[in-house]
Amino acid sequence: MNTNGGFDVDRLVEPDRVHRACYTDEAVFDLEMERLFHKSWIYVGHESQVPNPGDFWTTMIGKQRMIMSRGDDGRVHVLYNRCPHRGALLCPEQHGNAGKAFRCSYHAWQFYMDGSVRQIPVRDGYDNTRLSMDSPDARVKPAERSGSYRGFVFASLSADGPDLETWLGGARVAFDDMCDRAPDGEVEVVPNCFRVVQKSNWKIFLENQLDALHPSITHESTGVAASAVERDYEDRTGEKPPMSYGMLSAFSLPFEKWDSLETVGFPHGHCILQGYMGLRPRDPDTLEYEAVMEKAYGKERAQEILGVNIHHVLVYPCLSVQSPLQQLRAVRPLGADRTLTEIWHFRLKGAPEAIYRRALAYYYHVNSPSTMVNADDLHNFWSCHQGLQLDGGEWVSFHRNAGQDTETDGVITSVTGMSEAPMRNQFRAWKEYMAAGA
Amino acid sequence: MAGNANGAVSAETQRAVEQFLYRQAEVLDERRWDDWLPLFTDDGLYWMPVSEDQDHGEGVPNIFYEDAFLMDMRIKRISHPRAHSQRPPNRMSHVVSNVVIDAEDPETGDIVARSRFHVSEYRNDEMRHFAGKYRHELARTDGGYRIRLQRVDLVNVEGPWEYVLQYWL
Incomplete structure (x- = not known):
């Protein structure tokens, strides 16, 4: 039994539900900093x-x-x-x-x-x-x-533990995918980052990143508005609307689409959500980019790189990476109820300017301080953190598709895209870190 | 733009520009979305750069960089019954001051004006404060001034954001 200052780590986390104290208790937060953030990479x-x-x-x-x-x-x-x-x-x-x-x-x-x-x-x-x-x-x-x-x-901040590459494991794909998409094989940061404070526990943010059930609910207003403006744009200009509008209208995709995705959970809490946004259109910009990629890597390898189909990679507990759009959000917990995110985007070295513009558009719409997307996420995060302080229930549910995931050599594949497998995987790692220091 | 760099515009012009700025602020404070887009020319832009050094908004990160289509999208979003972050909605109160007219085109009457703002925003039991400067490039039309470009520089532009901005300041 891992007893710490009046709570018991073993009892806070069950395979399909976790106790609300994991989010709201300052003593749990202090222990997380000590055993997780000061121990892991x-x-x-x-x-x-x-x-x-x-x-x-x-x-x-x-x-x-x-x-x-x-x-x-x-x-x-x-x-x-x-x-x-x-x-x-x-x-x-x-x-x-x-x-x-x-x-x-x-x-x-x-x-x-x-x-x-x-x-x-x-x-x-x-x-x-x-x-x-x-x-x-x-x-x-x-x-x-x-x-x-x-x-x-x-x-x-710990001398002990696995080396960086071993620890990253399957999550290395976040950086491989991002860098491989650059004809020169590396990326460079675009200064400066946006820093946005979320009034909620840091885990609520990470759980949201691979939550394929939420977009069409949380972002319905943005999906509907973007779809309407897409139609209006075509009517008024006779041209196809900017691709970035499609990044927003995609939020109104039906459940079946989200369910057709897949998530993969790795050791140490890292997870992947497959992509859905169709970032390989046949427009002239993409074709030019693909030609540059084939020149740099050869046809076969270039196609292999461009075929990687990832939306989000979670590097637990500190990062959410969107490799095909060259951006990441770094998590900096400030307290049990406050979390700073540093939001960066990158340029693919050697890629045409139009490909950077695509990343920039997503950075603007989703990640800037004027975001029409995260505005509703942050509202929900705050709302969850408020509700979790109430005595109306002790548990947070991660039951969706529990017991249906397949696990091979510590790698968990979800049965559907909307399974809560990624959250269960994060808390499995959380429990290991928290118990390890006891 | 040719003009009266010394600010030697007529009292009527000074007053008309000030009134335009005050009325624009009022549209935001009263959330009169039907009146927002008509404040801009058809190709008008609302721009909040990430740094005061920025001299253009194209192809670089911005906090806002919106044409009529994107502004319309934003209005449609916050007007949607399930725009969750609008429960409860936010409210703003603008004070616009220090209006200096940098240039007036003697032929078209187009204006470049600088001003300062202080915005208080209330939402969910909390007040936030924003301060900075506006730069308006105004086209004089038969129906009065319209905005070709509004540049908004926040005094704390690189600081951390407590929550986000749901619409324009």
Whole structure:
């Protein structure tokens, strides 16, 4: 039994339902930060956010404020955002270029981009003290582990656990799919990210990402409005409406369509939802892009890449990636009832501009602060978080198609697209992380 | 656009532009959606860039970058009975001020005007506040001014968003 501060992790999570305390209890949240966010790999940022030596970008791993920096030697480092002297933040700003060194605003201690000491004023004052300048106590502490997969930088605040590639497992497809779609085999970030605060627990967001039952309900108003404007556009211009309108009208697809999709659950809570938006139309832009891809990869490999049919990849517990549209949302929990999302999109290196415009349109419609899509998601997240604080019930239901999923070597395939298998898989991993630290 | 860079427009022009800006704000505050699109020319754009340095909105990220079709889509969405985020609906109150006319075309009467705004928004027991500046490119038509381009720069544009914007500021 895993008893922690009055609650029992084993009893909070059953195979087909979870206790509401998982979402609303601050003590559970604190334990999640300790055992999940400070133990697993967490997405920090993309290498192209810090292209030049001295560049840095700040973010959060669980409760820890971290810096991603680029050293003179070209290496990317992940450091705690803390001066070892008296504890001031080394980088109070979101991003910038520190030049040769980070310089603390309080007493001008200076550190190289890897956190090692460059200079400490009136250094002789430390002679014959217990602080040696080459000790770990004098340098900026790095994340216990950091690594990059195809340019996507992760760090772990725990020295133990599987290496990054093993941990990602089947979820590597998120980054492989995104990068492979670039004729040059890599992507670059488009500055800057949108940051949107959700007034709800972080898990409510992740559960929504692969929830194929919700779009036609939650986004009905947007689907209907976009369909009407598509018709109006054709009537008034005589031309086909922009493809981006179709990304919105797709929300009014019938249940049968959503049910025909498939989800796959991997170890550590990662999951995939197959694509549905038909991103391979036969318009001139797509044909030009496919020609560039065939030139870069050869016909067979190019077709294989373009045939990957993924809508969302969930990298648990920190990321929701939409590889065919080159965007991702990084989850930064702020409290049991508040979650920040950092929303980024990317350019496929070597691809025609029109393909970037497609990603940009989706970024605008779905992920910008004026989104006509997430407005209703965020409303539902808030609404769930409110309702879960009530005594009207103790459990959150994930019963849909429970017991019908097939599992082979730890990989779970859902029986239908609308199965709640992805949520069950996330909580299976949650329970493992939470129990592991007990 | 040629014009009176020193702001030497007539008192009537100054007043007419100010009245136009106030009335546009009123359309939002009163949620008079039928009156929103007619404020713009047929090719008019509403634009909120992601940075004050941005000099165009095409092919780059924006917070808003909407033509008549997209604005119409937004109106249709928030008017739909199952636009969940409109339960309850939000309300806004605009104060528009510091109106400076940068240019007036002596031939067409077209205007470039700058102004400042403060918007309070109420929804679900909470108030939010937005502040920034407008830049209006106005076409003078027989029916009065219409907006060719409205640029909106928020003072906290790169900050985190508590929730989202359901329609224009």
